[in-house]
Amino acid sequence: MTEPLKRPKRKDPLKKTREPLLPLKTRSRTALGLTAAAAEGRFALQVCANCGKVMYPPRDACPRCLSPRIPFQDVANGGALLAETTIRTSIDVYFRERMPWRVGVVKLDCGPSIVTHLHGDAREGERVKMEFKLDRSGQAVAIALPEKDTPNMADDPEWRELTCNPKFRRILVTDGRNAVGQAMAKALSDAQASIVFVGIADPWKPFPGEEALRKIGRVEIVPLDVTDSVSVDDIAGEIGGRVDIVINTAEHVRAGGIVERKGLTVAREEMDIRYFGLMRLAQAFGPMLRARGADGVNSAAAFVNLLSIHALMNLPAYGAFSATEAACLSASQSLRAELRPGGVKVVNMFFGPLETEWYQTMPPPKVTPAALANATVDALRRGLEDVFVGDIAEDIRARLAVNPKAVERELGS
Amino acid sequence: MADGFRKSYDGVAVAVPVTVPYRRYSINSAHWWIGRAVHEVVTRAGLTPSDIDGLSLSSFTVGPDTAIGLTQHLGLSPRWLDHIPLGGASGVVALRRAARAVQCGDADFIVCVAADTNHVDSFRNMLTTFSRFAQDAVYPYGSGGPNAGFALITRHYMNRYGATREDFGKICVAQRANSLHFPFALMKKPLSLEEYLSARPISDPIHLYDCVMPCAGAEAFLVCREDAARSLDLAAVHILGTIERHNAFPDDPIQFRGGWAMDIDELYAVAGITPEDVDFLQTYDDYPVICMMQIEDLGFCRKGEGAEFIRAHTLTADGSFPHNVSGGQLSVGQAGAAGGYLGLVEALRQLTGATLGAKVPEARVGLVSGFGMITYDRGLASGAVLLAEADR
DSSP: OOOOOOOOOOOOTTSOOOOOOOOOOOOOTTTHHHHHHHHTTOOEEEEOTTTOOEESSOOSSOTTTOOSOOOEEEOOOEEEEEEEEEEOOOSSHHHHTTOSEEEEEEEETTSOEEEEEEOTTOOTTSEEEEEEEEOTTSOEEEEEEESSOOTTGGGOHHHHHTSOOOTTOEEEESOOSSHHHHHHHHHHHHTTOSEEEEEESSTTSOOTTHHHHHHSTTEEEEEOOTTOHHHHHHHHHHHGGGOOEEEEOOOOOOOOOTTTSOSSHHHHHHIIIIIIHHHHHHHHHHHHHHHTTTSSTTOOOEEEEEEEGGGTSOOGGGHHHHHHHHHHHHHHHHHHHHHGGGTOEEEEEEEOOBSSGGGTTSOSOOBOHHHHHHHHHHHHHHTOSEEEESHHHHHHHHHHHHOHHHHHHHHTO | OTTTTSOOOTTEEEEEEEEEEEESSOSSOHHHHHHHHHHHHHHHHTOOGGGOOEEEEEOSSSTTOOHHHHHHHHTOOOSEEEEOOOGGGHHHHHHHHHHHHHHTTSOSEEEEEEEEOOOTTHHHHHHHTSOHHHHHHTTTTTTOTHHHHHHHHHHHHHHHHOOOHHHHHHHHHHHHHHHTTOTTOSOOSOOOHHHHHTSOEEETTEEGGGSOOBOEEEEEEEEEEHHHHHHTTOOEEEEEEEEEEESOSTTOSSOSOOTHHHHHHHHHHHHTOOGGGOOEEEOOOSSHHHHHHHHHHTTSSOTTOHHHHHHTSOOSTTSSSOBSTTOHHHHHOBOGGGHHHHHHHHHHHHHTTOOSSOOOTTOOEEEEEEEEEESSSSEEEEEEEEEEETTO
16 A cells, blocks of 8 residues: 655755756667657567567567567556565665665566566565656666556655656646646646646736636746746746746747748747747756756656647648747757756657637647646656647657658648 | 587696685776786696686676786787686686687696676676666666565565575575685674574565675686696696586576576586585575575475475585585675686685685585576576596
């Protein structure tokens, strides 16, 4: 039984903030196939295309038939926990301050044995289900979970270390004027966030949904305009030291391509709100997030970007907008590398057309703001890094994996 | 089998067992320890460095060098050279390869040496780069080092066969009793079963006295022709048979047996003896569960009966089943790859009447076994050699 997490007490300002350390991040290039699977929450191992042998640890030849054709593919994640141990002394500085730490050997139903982290409710001799998670170094590790969910299982310390659960964390939603920001505040409040700071530019101007937003439990409205460096710095100075997760909900969706939409005025606005807004937030909050990556139960955990799926392939009907989203995606990759020393994840939520006024001309299926918000909370709870929300996003992702050129032609026709 | 697929080692002598006294930490390099060991072999054999035309080296900490770099470092010009990175199986494997080289005339005097230094923090550095599988699939899981991996093997073995901590304790306590007579042992204090059982846990069920102490040290011996040994007036040992096996039983979901189990019948058949003829056993003792596994797989009892066997015997040098008679790595210390030589070098001392510590009464035949390289979840390398005193 997992001991329920206690709401962390107010931090003693005289106490030293524990500096973030990382578990070993070095991996073979082949082993990064596991990292790719973990980033999306899949359980994938190498499977021999020739003889069907499932193998682990990652290899470059099949240990049954020596075939080099051994791609990663999703496999069944059930198994039995053969043996467990509680490590009480470690030579590694990261694990040393997290002792004791349980690990075990699981015999997977699909074949290989896997040395794995253990959820506290996984018991020797019993059935478990396996997942790959990104650890604080950003690399994939396996964890064995009890086969059936147990009470408070998200509060398990090994599990929480591998995820970004919003429970008892303090979260900044950067823009609450739009439907997505408001849905996000609601979903995070429901997920037991300690505080949900919601940024509002020009707070004296009323906006739709304001009354409902203010009624959500543990929501605190703060003045924040992502296009104004002073505003971003001011609010970071005020609350930055106690923000554990930043979710950038600022949006600016306008139709039109590169040629069709003459002039740069709208394009500049797009870049200012989305790309430079992301940079302002990253520069103001990034250093504090990175410094607080190991700051107890409510350590800094994540920076979340909401990105159009067209960041990955331009949709010419929204051509300039897509280009801005691509710039944000590229920036997020840099941000990922820069926040990693703090063990802070950068989560990219790729979504298809939303059920909002700015996607009015787009045909369904569309993603409701609530669905995007719930998917974000789910991604944080599961510690994911790349998430595809809605049928359109998943469809484009699948097509890109097969033939990106075909997607370019089809989106442009 | 005995039908002659494996040739005997007739005409080959193993001599000049050398142990350079261990130290917990050393500020010297592995090269320094290797040099000291080779120097002592050459001196005690009555040879000069130019007589050495074969060198076999095992060392984890000699990097970036390998055996070839050591030829220039030590000023040797060998015509036969080997580098054996097999950890705990290094001694047995070095011996059997060198023996064949001498037997076939590829070399006359081969020095086999294993040495490692131990700087503060060199153990941690070694673990992080030990193997690709360890880097990808073991070290990121708590970084408990070999303790955690062997804890899982021990736990599973206990669950499966009913061995208890007391059984493992009996192995460790007896080895400590043996080591108290051995001048180079780092452990100088007696160990009781009560102290063993109440030691602090390291990685359950592994407790403090189940673990070896990493240290610096060197072990070496000389392989040459029998007539050469006789003309140098060296007390020598004969090889009755050897086996070697790697990555045995890859489909066992967790290790409960080693490669010996595949080849053990052949070992005794080639040697023309049975386990009853063995006067003492030197197992590779990185953890006591591995000793128990070897006692089973080397044919002294059936699989799963190791604990019962240990309960029925006394394991000290003067006991009913003399085992790791100088104290083994558990009580002498684990000097890296030299740990893979420790049991063999002590067996050479026992069989040539050159013991430094406890002596096995009337020791004529010794069995030495090696085990090494847990690159993921199990030890991959295993080997064994049956040795007899030369006048047999």
